[in-house]
Amino acid sequence: xLVYLIRRATQSVVVLLVMSLLVFVGVYAIxxxxxxxxxxxxxxxxxxxxxxxxxxDKPLWExxxxxxxxxxxxxxxxxxxxxxxxxQLILERMPATLELAVTAMLIAIVFGIPLxxxxxxxxxxxxxxxxxxxSILGFSLPTFWVGLMLIMxxxxxxxxxxxxxxxxxxxxxxxxxxxxxxxxxxxxxxxATNLALFNLAxxxxxxxxxxxxxxxxxxxKFARAKGLSDARVIGVHVLKNISIPIVTVTGLQFGTLIxxxxxxxxxxxxxxxxxxxxxxIHVLDRPVIVAYLLIIVxxxxxxxxxxxxxxxxxxxxxxxADAKA
Amino acid sequence: xxxxxxxxxxxxxxxxxxxxxxxxSGAAEEMPFQRIVADFAASRIALAGLxxxxxxxxxxxxxxxxxxxxxYDLAQLDVMDSRLPPGAQSADGKFTYWLGTDDQGRDMLSxxxxxxxxxxxxxxxxxxxxxxxxxTLGLLAAFFGGRGDSLIMRIADIQLSFxxxxxxxxxxxxxxxxxxxxxxxxxxxxxxxxxxxxRSSALVERRKEYVDAAACLALPxxxxxxRHLLPNCLPPLIVxxxxxxxxxxxxxxxxxxxxxxxxxxxxxxxxxxxxxxxxLLSGKYWISFFPGIALLVTIVSINLVGDQLRDVLNxxxxx
Amino acid sequence: MTEATLKVENLRxxxxxxxxxxxxxxxxGFEVHAGRVLGLVGESGSGxxxxxxxxxxLVDPPGRIVAGSILLKGRxxxxxxPAQWRTIRGNRIAMIFQDPLMTLNxxxxxxxxxIEAVRAHDRVSVSTARERARDALARVxxxxxxxxxxxxxxxxxxxxxxxxxxxxxxxxKPDLIIADEPTTALDVTIQAQILAEAQKLxxxxxxxxxxxxxxxxxxxxxxxxxxxMYAGRIVERGTVDEVLDAPMHPYTRGLLESVPSRxxxxxxxxxxxxxxxxxxxxxxxxxxxxxxxxxTETCLTDPPLYNLGGRYVRCFHPIHVQDEAEASG
Numbered sequence: 001x002l003v004y005l006i007r008r009a010t011q012s013v014v015v016l017l018v019m020s021l022l023v024f025v026g027v028y029a030i031x032x033x034x035x036x037x038x039x040x041x042x043x044x045x046x047x048x049x050x051x052x053x054x055x056x057d058k059p060l061w062e063x064x065x066x067x068x069x070x071x072x073x074x075x076x077x078x079x080x081x082x083x084x085x086x087x088q089l090i091l092e093r094m095p096a097t098l099e100l101a102v103t104a105m106l107i108a109i110v111f112g113i114p115l116x117x118x119x120x121x122x123x124x125x126x127x128x129x130x131x132x133x134x135s136i137l138g139f140s141l142p143t144f145w146v147g148l149m150l151i152m153x154x155x156x157x158x159x160x161x162x163x164x165x166x167x168x169x170x171x172x173x174x175x176x177x178x179x180x181x182x183x184x185x186x187x188x189x190x191x192a193t194n195l196a197l198f199n200l201a202x203x204x205x206x207x208x209x210x211x212x213x214x215x216x217x218x219x220x221k222f223a224r225a226k227g228l229s230d231a232r233v234i235g236v237h238v239l240k241n242i243s244i245p246i247v248t249v250t251g252l253q254f255g256t257l258i259x260x261x262x263x264x265x266x267x268x269x270x271x272x273x274x275x276x277x278x279x280x281i282h283v284l285d286r287p288v289i290v291a292y293l294l295i296i297v298x299x300x301x302x303x304x305x306x307x308x309x310x311x312x313x314x315x316x317x318x319x320x321a322d323a324k325a
Numbered sequence: 326x327x328x329x330x331x332x333x334x335x336x337x338x339x340x341x342x343x344x345x346x347x348x349x350s351g352a353a354e355e356m357p358f359q360r361i362v363a364d365f366a367a368s369r370i371a372l373a374g375l376x377x378x379x380x381x382x383x384x385x386x387x388x389x390x391x392x393x394x395x396x397y398d399l400a401q402l403d404v405m406d407s408r409l410p411p412g413a414q415s416a417d418g419k420f421t422y423w424l425g426t427d428d429q430g431r432d433m434l435s436x437x438x439x440x441x442x443x444x445x446x447x448x449x450x451x452x453x454x455x456x457x458x459x460x461t462l463g464l465l466a467a468f469f470g471g472r473g474d475s476l477i478m479r480i481a482d483i484q485l486s487f488x489x490x491x492x493x494x495x496x497x498x499x500x501x502x503x504x505x506x507x508x509x510x511x512x513x514x515x516x517x518x519x520x521x522x523x524r525s526s527a528l529v530e531r532r533k534e535y536v537d538a539a540a541c542l543a544l545p546x547x548x549x550x551x552r553h554l555l556p557n558c559l560p561p562l563i564v565x566x567x568x569x570x571x572x573x574x575x576x577x578x579x580x581x582x583x584x585x586x587x588x589x590x591x592x593x594x595x596x597x598x599x600x601x602x603x604x605l606l607s608g609k610y611w612i613s614f615f616p617g618i619a620l621l622v623t624i625v626s627i628n629l630v631g632d633q634l635r636d637v638l639n640x641x642x643x644x
Numbered sequence: 645m646t647e648a649t650l651k652v653e654n655l656r657x658x659x660x661x662x663x664x665x666x667x668x669x670x671x672x673g674f675e676v677h678a679g680r681v682l683g684l685v686g687e688s689g690s691g692x693x694x695x696x697x698x699x700x701x702l703v704d705p706p707g708r709i710v711a712g713s714i715l716l717k718g719r720x721x722x723x724x725x726p727a728q729w730r731t732i733r734g735n736r737i738a739m740i741f742q743d744p745l746m747t748l749n750x751x752x753x754x755x756x757x758x759i760e761a762v763r764a765h766d767r768v769s770v771s772t773a774r775e776r777a778r779d780a781l782a783r784v785x786x787x788x789x790x791x792x793x794x795x796x797x798x799x800x801x802x803x804x805x806x807x808x809x810x811x812x813x814x815x816x817k818p819d820l821i822i823a824d825e826p827t828t829a830l831d832v833t834i835q836a837q838i839l840a841e842a843q844k845l846x847x848x849x850x851x852x853x854x855x856x857x858x859x860x861x862x863x864x865x866x867x868x869x870x871x872x873m874y875a876g877r878i879v880e881r882g883t884v885d886e887v888l889d890a891p892m893h894p895y896t897r898g899l900l901e902s903v904p905s906r907x908x909x910x911x912x913x914x915x916x917x918x919x920x921x922x923x924x925x926x927x928x929x930x931x932x933x934x935x936x937x938x939x940t941e942t943c944l945t946d947p948p949l950y951n952l953g954g955r956y957v958r959c960f961h962p963i964h965v966q967d968e969a970e971a972s973g
Contacts, residue, residue: 015483140628142575144582145598145617152610163606222747225700226761226812227734236760240751252486259488263579267602278583281498289498300487316751316796 008308012301019297020071023290024064076294077287081280086291090273095175096166097272100264101257103179103192108199109250116207117234123212131204138201143260147194147267154190162187164269191268195260199253206249210242217241244314251307255300364637374629381623385441392435393420397590404430408604411611425611427600433611436597437619444593444620447504448574451511455573456566458512459519464550464558466520467527478524481517489514489576497585507586511573522565526558533557560638567631571624578620594620647718648675649819649852650699650737655712657691657698664924668694668707670876673949676820676852676869681843683867683884684856685899689920691876692856696822699854700739701729717819735765738813740823744805748797755793758812765816780811784841803834807841814845820852827862839866860903864888872896875921875931882955892955892962894936930959938963 070076076087119131155163167184169176178184214220215238223233262274269275273292280288366372384391407430413422424433466474484492496510530536531554539549580586581595582602589596594616601612657669669691676682686692697703699714701721714721716736724732733739741747749757758777759770766773774793781789784807797805806826813821823842827835843866846853855866863870863884870887872880872895880893891897898916918935921927927934929944936943938961949958 018483136628136632137625140571140621140625142578142617142620142624144579144595145613145620148598148602148605148613148617152605152614156606156608156610218741218743218746219749221702221704222739222741223749225702225733225739225741227730227732227764228760229730229764232760232764237749237752241749244751256488259491262490262494263583266583277494278585281494281585289495293495296491297487304486317798 004312005309008305012305016298016301019301020068020294021064023293023297024067071294076291079280079285079288081283081285081288086287087295089276089288090291090295093271093273093276095177096270097258097261097265097274099177099179099188100192100195100261100270100272101254103188104195104199104257105250105254107192107196108203112200112203113207113246116204117211117239119204120208120211120215121234123208132208135201135204138197138204141197143194143198144263144267146197147191147264150190150194151267161190166271191264191270194267195257195264198260199250199257202253203246203250206246207242210245211238214238214241244311247314248307248311251303251310255296255303258296258299361637365633368633371629371633374626374633377622377626378630381441381619381626382445384438385445388435388438388442392432392438394432394435395439397439408609408612410609411615424615425609427597427612428604433615436592437594437616440592440594440597440616441619441623443587443591444574444578444595445623447507447511447577447587447593448570451508451573451577452515452566452570454508455512455515455569456519456562459516460523460555460562462516463520463523464527464554467524467531468546468550468554474524477520481520484517485521489572490579493576493580494583494585497580502585502588504587504591507577507580510580511577514576515569515573518565518569519562522561523558526561527554530554530557564631564635564638567627567634571627571631574620574627575624648715649678649717650676650854651713651715652695652699653713653715655695655698655714656710657694657703657707658710659707661706661924666707666923667876667926668923669698672712672871672873672876672878674869674871674878674881676854678819678852679847679850680869681846681853681855681867683863683870684854684873685858685860685863685870686873687858687920689875689923690873691923692873693824695873696739696824696854696856699822700733700737702733702739731765734761734818735816736818737820737822738816738818740806740809740813740821740826742825743829744809745797745802747809748805750797752796753793754795754797754808758793758808758815761812761815776815777811780815781808783814783845784808784811786811802830803838806830806834806838810838810842810845814849814851817849818851820854821846822854822856824856825858826855828857828859835862842866860888860899872899875926876923877931877958878949878956879932879958880956881949886955890964892952892957892964893932893959894938894961894963895932897963898935 074087075085078084079086079089082089115131119128122128123132151163154161165187167178167187168181169178169184170180171177172180179188220233220237223237228237258273261270261272262277264270265272265275266278273295276288277292280286280292389395407426407428409422409426411423411425411433413425414420422432422434424437426432427436462477466477493510493514496513497506500506500509535553536549539553577586577593578595578598581593582599584599587593587596592600597616598613598620601609601614601616604610604612652675653673655669655672656667659666659668672691672695674682674684684692684695694703694707698709699721701709701724703709709722712722716732721729721732748754755774755777758780759773762768762773762776763770768776777793778789781792786792786804786807792800792808797808800808809826813823826842827838830838839862842853842855845851855862857863867884870880870882870884871878872887872893874895880887880891880896887896888900891900895916898914901914902916904913916935921931921934930936930939930947933939933943940961942960947958947960949956950962952962
């Protein structure tokens with residue numbers, strides 16, 4: 001187990017280094033680092049000073065090492081627009097994005113698994129077929145358009161929900177969250193649902209496929225032969241078997257959720273990392289873009305690692321084989 | 326029927342052996358093709374999807390001919406006609422704006438036709454490029470194996486573990502705006518799917534005897550790979566390509582919506598939708614709604630066709 | 645004679661598929677008494693497994709039982725509602741399947757799977773159920789049962805897994821156990837051990853046992869009575885000695901002769917010519933007709949099951965009766 005962990009951790013570090021190299025090359029070698037890191041509105045003297053200060057006159061490999069060192073120390077440059085460290089900006093916005101992504105993930109799982117189970121148990125029923133058609137739509141519809149339609153129906157036509165922004169926040173364990181107030185929830189529902197749709201469709205399809213596969217397995221027949229109730233057969237035997245692939249896929253999808261949040265945050269003016277990224281791209285606030293990139297890459301790598309870990313913990317066949325080895 | 330007498334031919338008799346291997350792959354394409362068409366037509370939904378795609382393609386191709394107005398010719402626009410609801414008459418009473426107008430007075434119907442053209446054009450162009458590049462890389466990786474294979478596949482895997490939108494966003498942030506840059510971004514995002522798909526098929530096909538036969542003839546590698554391996558790897562590629570066109574169109578629409586895609590001079594459906602966003606809140610839904618429907622119909626019909634193709638071309642579902 | 649633990653009469657289980665009606669079980673009847681072992685012998689596709697599933701009411705659609713009665717100690721199981729069926733399964737009738745790696749849930753621990761089998765039928769505490777599970781494992785000869793309880797199926801060897809399956813079957817002291825080819829997937833030495841265990845346990849507890857197999861050698865060593873099935877029907881039935889020493893149905897004889905034997909070294913292996921008929925397209929009359937050397941025109945009609953003094957044969961020209969008749973006259 002430990003060996004496996006160490007191996008994966010090493011791999012992750014390697015990937016992280018490679019990504020940092022790519023980002024570095026993209027910014028310093030391909031792009032014009034002077035434009036990217038130094039405020040283009042500064043006058044010539046300041047620019048010269050900044051170039052020396054940032055070490056842009058040194059050879060490339062030396063610059064990379066400096067870049068790495070700065071990154072490890074947490075210095076990823078200063079935002080042109082806000083004039084605060086880019087990293088700090090992003091960390092301030094992170095809780096909002098995480099709140100959105102976690103809520104979307106929960107919606108996808110809490111609704112997706114039961115719906116998928118139903119569709120798997122009764123595939124030829126009206127409900128089953130409707131669920132499957134719905135899931136295809138959930139896949140195909142472009143997220144941003146669905147967001148617009150949600151706003152159109154629920155904000156403009158019906159007036160039930162606010163069309164943008166995040167609700168009032170309260171501190172929970174030091175992190176500002178908005179779901180603790182009713183107003184906060186009203187602001188959270190639409191963007192979270194919009195973000196969840198793609199994943200919901202995915203979970204439904206996975207659960208349905210898994211259920212149909214599981215139902216024809218011998219262990220289901222054996223469980224029935226023992227006289228177990230249907231509830232136990234499905235709720236324990238089938239569910240435990242299909243939960244493993246579902247958990248892994250959903251976990252991996254979390255990173256995608258954070259990326260797709262970029263679109264949702266833009267539509268609903270949700271003050272998260274994604275909206276910050278888009279705004280920064282539009283005003284060419286490049287240090288923020290670089291910082292976002294590095295953080296999100298780290299995110300992905302950590303998520304991948306955690307999911308691998310979770311998988312080996314959940315599936316007893318993998319866990320115990322490792323222990324023996 | 327009499328079979329032609331076949332004597333064991335000496336190894337140098339390239340013509341006979343090449344003919345038989347060509348016949349094997351040629352005959353394999355001819356008879357099943359009718360079967361594939363028949364299987365496909367068995368689903369009426371898929372046929373409906375195909376019909377819709379045909380209609381959309383025609384509309385897109387002939388946009389200038391069938392649009393009541395050229396929405397990008399400033400001379401034809403009348404700002405007095407802006408933000409009119411669907412079915413309204415133009416100020417000079419000459420024609421009806423069936424789907425309303427946008428904030429510049431453009432006829433939505435025409436804008437949608439032109440927009441379709443660009444959306445589909447960009448989607449298809451990027452898919453074809455990605456297909457070409459990805460397929461070549463995948464075939465090379467499968468055929469030559471070794472370090473090159475590991476390298477290509479490792480890069481593909483890492484890239485596939487990141488969501489497409491992120492990669493596209495970053496590329497566009499670095500490269501800037503423009504049709505060519507969007508296509509580059511879309512190609513960069515998609516090539517890995519093709520490479521992976523082709524590589525899996527090619528690895529399986531490579532073990533089959535016709536490849537050995539061709540190699541025995543000392544046919545040049547390029548010929549073996551492209552003339553013999555590739556046709557047999559096509560079915561899964563076709564399925565992936567079809568679905569990916571829809572994905573490319575969606576991605577381009579999303580990027581345009583975010584303001585990072587095509588410039589205003591070449592508006593795709595995504596940009597049209599983005600334009601109408603601000604008017605949504607004041608109840609002028611048609612500026613976003615109708616381009617959205619057009620986008621939706623395009624994507625859903627492509628997906629329907631792709632789904633059916635996947636079932637039809639799946640060897641494991643053959644009876 | 646005491647009442648039979650299980651009495652099956654004229655059981656018919658048909659599968660209604662797109663290609664036609666598959667008459668998997670077509671008029672099967674037999675009895676098993678307490679403490680006795682009935683062997684159900686036949687090739688693949690003869691309907692023996694489906695018979696077993698039918699007795700437990702576990703036939704999956706598109707199949708269903710269309711006729712017959714299944715009397716468990718006089719009570720007709722076919723009249724039961726689904727909820728009542730659940731009180732029978734795993735409780736009064738238990739089943740052992742062929743491959744325990746597939747039948748035990750790979751992601752659940754052994755104790756979970758055994759405890760749920762107990763608690764489904766008896767409202768006892770988890771610890772009591774665990775005790776019973778432990779005892780059952782000990783009884784089937786599994787060493788260190790406490791540790792084994794906490795293990796997962798894939799951590800056992802094939803033979804051990806099958807012992808676990810037997811233990812699960814015995815947990816609630818059923819009246820009848822149906823074993824569907826439980827030793828087919830195991831090596832011969834393990835097979836012998838399992839057979840001996842099963843026989844011993846049944847004699848000790850008075851449980852009736854139906855052993856479904858295609859292997860005549862197993863039947864010879866284990867069963868008291870045997871039913872030979874072919875194409876969904878019983879073609880011969882009698883005590884093990886009667887049927888194996890003096891088979892009456894040509895199919896049974898063919899089966900016995902096709903077993904390689906030391907006594908016939910150097911002689912080419914005998915085979916029953918032809919193939920089992922498709923159950924959708926059964927031939928007219930006797931299903932074995934096209935492969936039988938004794939077939940005549942009479943065989944174009946369905947032969948009934950003749951009762952020849954306690955032995956049953958479904959044949960117009962059963963072997964020894966005719967030969968004796970010829971010999972004596």
